[in-house]
Structure formats: C-alpha cells, structure tokens
Amino acid sequence: MGRVPNSLNPFELIARRWQPSARFVERAALATVVMAVVIVVTGGAVRLTESGLGCDTWPRCTSGSLTPTADMGMHGAIEFGNRMLTYVLCVFVGLLIIAARARTPVRRSLTRLGWVQFWLIMGNAVIGGIIVLTGLNPYIVSSHFLLSTALLTVAMAVWQRSREGDGAPRDLVARPVRQMTWLLVGATLALILIGTVVTGAGPHAGDAREVHRIPLDWQEITQLHVDFVYIVLGLTVALWFTLRAVNAPAAQRRAVLDLLAVLLLQGAIGYVQYFTHLPEVVVGIHMFGSCLVWIAVLRVFFAQRERAELPAPVPAPAPAQPVAEPAGSSR
Incomplete structure (x- = not known):
C-alpha cells in the first residue's frame, strides 16, 4: 500500500496555502477579547430588558420552534439574538485556532488556549440553557x-501570548511586588464575585414574572461590594x-x-446607579465597566x-557522502 499523504491533515492543507502574519494572529486574539466583552454586555441586556425567558425552553426557543415567533415580540428576539452571538464568538475563536496552527512556526501554546476558550463557550452555552430550564435560578x-469572566481571562492570556x-x-519585579499584585488580582476577583451576588439579590430579576432571588438584603451586599x-x-x-x-x-x-482610572470611573458609575435607584442603562454600563476593570487588572x-522567543531549532548536519574511488585503483 502507498503511504497516506500528510496533506490529508486539514491544518497542513491550510498552512500550505495560507501563512498568516504575526500581526494577523495578534488581531485575531484581540477579536476574541472584544467578543468576550460583547457576550457579557448582551447577556446583561437580556436581563435588564426582562428578556431572560424570552425563549421559554432550550435548546429550542419554544417547544415547537427553533427560532422566536412573531407573538413573542422583542423579548424573544433579544434572548434568541444573545444565543446566536455564541456562534459568532465560536467563529472568532476558530479563526484564532486556525491562524495559530497555520503559522510557521506553529504556536501550540495559542492553539491550546484557543481550545480552552472554545470549551468554555460550550460550557457557558449549556449553563445558559440550564438557566432557562430552571426559570432564571439566580445562583x-x-x-x-463567572464563567464569562473565565472566558475573558483566557482570551486576555491568548492576546498577551x-x-x-x-x-x-x-x-520583571521582585517577589514582594509580585505577591502584592497577586493580592490585587485576588481582591478584584472577590469584588466581581460579590457583584454577582448583588445582581442575584437585586431588583433586576431578568423577567417581568416573579423569579426566585438570592435571599439576602441586596443593600447590605452592596455595602460589602463597596468595601x-x-x-x-x-x-x-x-x-x-511601590x-x-x-x-x-x-x-x-x-x-x-490605567487600572486606577478605570476603577475611579467604575466607582462613579456605581454611585450613580445606586442613588438613581438602579436604572437599566446605568446598570448595563456598570457591567461593561466590570469587564474593563478585570482587563485592566490582568x-x-x-x-x-x-x-522570550525560543531559540530556532538547529538543523541536523547532512550525512557525509562517500567519496568515489578512481576507476582502476587498487588497495
């Protein structure tokens, strides 16, 4: 039997016909960061427009239709549109994986992180379905x-790499400075976590019908968030x-x-939303700001x-060719 050609590998086929530049890979990585933020913001829009149950089941929109029907109105369109953005995000992540794999030398670290992004997206899609099936369970x-925050974290890591x-x-800094930075990252993550509890206990339940909330005084949790x-x-x-x-x-x-500027702006927005009794637009801006805070911390x-760049592999020396003896020579 003849040898199976290596070109049957689809990535090899792409690499033979397309060599993306380092700049292209960097922009593809940045696009996944942008899309990760878009997913968070549009998810907030679903909640703030009371469209959380615009599609009342999953994976279909209704028991008899994959897409929203005309009588579902704006809420069905908003919820279904947010679901469709998941596929758009998958396209951007897929482009990143293909570009990193097709480039020479292959950036396997980027392709691995790209696949982590993909599975985070899939996991979050399943959780989104469970949310609908459980009637917007706040937990x-x-x-x-939080899984969207993990996706944003990996996307930022890919962009950096x-x-x-x-x-x-x-x-590039001494160990005590690095430890202080780790403390800052941990405190910011706790800040975001408490913010999700505020959302789960607050008045924006995500649907106009009565929806279960986290049984805590949201104003007290808000004070902890401010602390x-x-x-x-x-x-x-x-x-x-330091x-x-x-x-x-x-x-x-x-x-x-830059982080300090984002924090001050986010704090100002937080006070505005509190003293204006949580208007939807300001809450949405605050959710966008939380993404910017996390990006700035990272x-x-x-x-x-x-x-540093890895040293280029040294090609193996070519084997020595035997020297032909002149005709008629004898030992």
Whole structure:
C-alpha cells in the first residue's frame, strides 16, 4: 500500500496555502477579547430588558420552534439574538485556532488556549440553557457570569501570548511586588464575585414574572461590594507607589495608572446607579465597566513578566557522502 499523504491533515492543507502574519494572529486574539466583552454586555441586556425567558425552553426557543415567533415580540428576539452571538464568538475563536496552527512556526501554546476558550463557550452555552430550564435560578445566573469572566481571562492570556515568545515566563519585579499584585488580582476577583451576588439579590430579576432571588438584603451586599472597591483602590495606589519606589519600568506604572482610572470611573458609575435607584442603562454600563476593570487588572499582572522567543531549532548536519574511488585503483 502507498503511504497516506500528510496533506490529508486539514491544518497542513491550510498552512500550505495560507501563512498568516504575526500581526494577523495578534488581531485575531484581540477579536476574541472584544467578543468576550460583547457576550457579557448582551447577556446583561437580556436581563435588564426582562428578556431572560424570552425563549421559554432550550435548546429550542419554544417547544415547537427553533427560532422566536412573531407573538413573542422583542423579548424573544433579544434572548434568541444573545444565543446566536455564541456562534459568532465560536467563529472568532476558530479563526484564532486556525491562524495559530497555520503559522510557521506553529504556536501550540495559542492553539491550546484557543481550545480552552472554545470549551468554555460550550460550557457557558449549556449553563445558559440550564438557566432557562430552571426559570432564571439566580445562583446559576451568577455562575454564568463567572464563567464569562473565565472566558475573558483566557482570551486576555491568548492576546498577551500572541505578542510574546514561547519561552518560560520571567518576572520583571521582585517577589514582594509580585505577591502584592497577586493580592490585587485576588481582591478584584472577590469584588466581581460579590457583584454577582448583588445582581442575584437585586431588583433586576431578568423577567417581568416573579423569579426566585438570592435571599439576602441586596443593600447590605452592596455595602460589602463597596468595601471591596476601597480595598482594591487601596491596593492599586499602594502598588503604584511601590513600583515608583523601586524605579520599575514606565510600562508597569502606566498599567497601574490605567487600572486606577478605570476603577475611579467604575466607582462613579456605581454611585450613580445606586442613588438613581438602579436604572437599566446605568446598570448595563456598570457591567461593561466590570469587564474593563478585570482587563485592566490582568494588564497589570501581565506587564510584570515576559517570555522570550525560543531559540530556532538547529538543523541536523547532512550525512557525509562517500567519496568515489578512481576507476582502476587498487588497495
């Protein structure tokens, strides 16, 4: 039997016909970050327009229709549109995986992280279906948002890796500074987690009908949320002074200043939504702001280490060719 050609591998076929540039891979990675934020914002729009049960079952929209019907109105269209964005996000992640796999040399670290994004999307789609089937259970809704945060985290990691090498990470700051940064990341994650509890206990249930809420006083949880805002702000200011004291590179200090600006803006939006009794538009902007806060924190984290390019593989020397003896020679 003849040898099966390696070109049957679809990635090899693509690589032979298309060599994406490093810039293209970087932009594809950035597009997944943007789409991860879009999914969060549109998911918030579903809740804030009371469209959470616009499609009353899953995976179909109704028991007899895959898509919303005319009598379902705006709520069905909004809920179904958010479901369809999942497929759009999959397209962007698929493009990233193909581009990273087709590029020479192959960026296997990017393809692995791309597949992590894909399975996070699939898992979140299933959780979204469970939310509908359980009538907008607030605990599952909270997990839905947290899984979206995990997706955004991986997307940011892919974008960062697309702009650096595949060598081992090397810290650019001293260990105490790195530990302070880890504390900042942890406090910000706790801030986001408490924010999901506020949402689960607050007045925006996601549907006009009576929906089960987390049995907590949402105003008290909001106060705890505000307390963590001050903790994160304090850690951010302390980190900036620390980096300045050790004469850290300007890029690291600038990332902290960017985080501080986003935190102050997000805090102002939070106070506006509280004193105006949680209008839907302002709450939606606050959800968008939470994504920006997390992105800014991750940028601070990534700015403190680097990965060098791996050395290019050295080709093996060609085997020595035997020298032909002259005709008629004898030993």
